[in-house]
Amino acid sequence: xxxxxxxxxxxxxxxxxxRPTARIVGVLFVIATATAIVGGALAEEALTRWNDVSxxxxxxxxxxxxxxxxxSERTLAxxxxxxxxxxxxxxxxxxxxxxxxxxxxxxxxxxxxxRHEGHSAIRTAFEAVFAAYPxxxxxxxxxxxxxxRCCYCWTMRWTEADGSEASSCGxxxxxxxxxxxxxxxxxx
Numbered sequence: 001x002x003x004x005x006x007x008x009x010x011x012x013x014x015x016x017x018x019r020p021t022a023r024i025v026g027v028l029f030v031i032a033t034a035t036a037i038v039g040g041a042l043a044e045e046a047l048t049r050w051n052d053v054s055x056x057x058x059x060x061x062x063x064x065x066x067x068x069x070x071x072s073e074r075t076l077a078x079x080x081x082x083x084x085x086x087x088x089x090x091x092x093x094x095x096x097x098x099x100x101x102x103x104x105x106x107x108x109x110x111x112x113x114x115r116h117e118g119h120s121a122i123r124t125a126f127e128a129v130f131a132a133y134p135x136x137x138x139x140x141x142x143x144x145x146x147x148x149r150c151c152y153c154w155t156m157r158w159t160e161a162d163g164s165e166a167s168s169c170g171x172x173x174x175x176x177x178x179x180x181x182x183x184x185x186x187x188x
């Protein structure tokens with residue numbers, strides 16, 4: 001049995017076939033993180049011990065056993081503060097919760113697509129979203145952290161120009177540094 005990330009990642013789509021594509025991105029992030037945290041020998045032992053579950057599920061268990069709980073809790077607190085600012089459409093608070101050299105990347109095809117480096121570019125991206133979707137709001141589907149990394153699965157809802165409701169699902173992967181968001185990658 002091997003514990004190399006590429007082999008574990010190859011198994012993830014089958015293990016999580018009932019999840020939307022954006023959710024699989026979050027799963028792949030956790031699998032790669034689990035393997036990096038525990039290293040080859042420990043991951044191998046854990047995967048052997050839990051031979052009654054899928055390898056992807058075993059990786060989730062390894063993360064739960066080995067992650068630095070305190071750092072993970074701090075990371076979750078930072079990301080929750082960031083998400084609350086987004087929910088209020090408070091661009092100043094969003095930027096205050098990000099490092100000066102923060103990078104925000106949206107890999108989807110929306111008004112904020114692309115790479116945004118630094119507060120000025122990030123401000124422009126968020127202002128574009130709030131202008132395009134003035135009543136947008138996000139529901140948290142899943143939120144979990146491992147050390148300084150956090151995965152946030154969401155459903156965004158808004159009203160179209162014709163009055164109909166619309167929604168989009170996605171996953172954000174955050175990196176937290178010194179109590180602020182240093183990186184946010186959005187997959188829609």
